[in-house]
Amino acid sequence: MDVLGIDVGKNDLHAELLQGESSARKSVSNSEKGFAQLASWLHNRGVDELHVCLEATGVYSEAIAEFLADSGYIVSVVNPGQIKAFGKSELIRTKTDRVDAGVIARFCRATHPGPWKPASPEMRVFRALIRRRETLTNMIVQERNRLEAAATKEVQRSIKAVLKTLEDELAQVNKALDDHLKNHPDLRELIDKIDTIPGYGAVTAMKVVAETNGFRVCNSAKELVAYAGLNPSLYESGTIRRRGSISKIGNASLRKALYFAALAAASHSAYFRPFVVRLRAAGKRPKVIITALMRKLLVLAFTLFRTGRVFDAAYAA
Secondary structure: EEEEEEEEEEEEEEEEEOOOOOOEEEEEEOOOOHHHHHHHHHHHHHHOOOOEEOOOOOOOHHHHHHHHHHHHEEEEOOHHHHHHHHHHHHOOOOHHHHHHHHHHHHHHHOOOOOOOOOOHHHHHHHHHHHHHHHHHHHHHHHHHHHHHEEEEEEEEHHHHHHHHHHHHHHHHHHHHHHHHHHHHHHHHHHHHHHHHHOOOOOHHHHHOOOOOOOOOOOOHHHHHHHHHOOOEEEEEEEOEEEEEEEEEOHHHHHHHHHHHHHHHHHHHOOOHHHHHHHHOOOOEEEEHHHHHHHHHHHHHHHHHHHHOOOOOOOOOO
């Protein structure tokens, strides 16, 4: 089987194809046009069975991964830390996009990472709407802040006009989200279950479901915590062994949603209060407590998805 390693950037994709003992390189834009050029290049090189490997880089890697999976290829989306460690094992000292693509390809050939599970068409639409909603919400907040600082009536008029447009667009996106959930009751049911967990709200539940592909992006709670970048980093050298801060190698949008849910849970949830008190008594800093709550909230949501149950406050926090 041929192997393709792709180094994903915001604007460009750098690929290295391994076919037996030979290799070839190709660079294209990270766009639909670039995807088509890459597919044509693979076809021209006689590629049939192909294992593609790329690093998990959030929104930048999703589109190409889905395109290649839809094309019938095996796609693996791996933690960047794994690629970095593999590169060190090869004593790679040069870091360029082309070099990184080769490292990813050789990592794929050597380790045979498991296949990535692309989101369903309905989940892709849902995820896009949720992300657009957040973008519009952020833009509205920015414009409202500008309105408060506006010094002239003409500037105020301009900002109010932009705000009206943004608010109208947000209303349209909210309606599209509502219609989408009505057409997919299983998705609506999952969001409602997650919303029963203290700290979550309907919007946070939707964000978490969207960013985890309905909790199908990972096979276990441990993998999901790592996917969110909430797993602690570990340093070992000789007799020294210490746990550091969270890795942050993961889905930043998912972490952001869980962060605000954890703040709400820490401040207002009677269910989580014993857990917070216990950590405070152990001398844990506020930031550590919030991170622990983020992990617990994510694992609880994953548990409800797996069991099909709703949240029960009788469970020990």
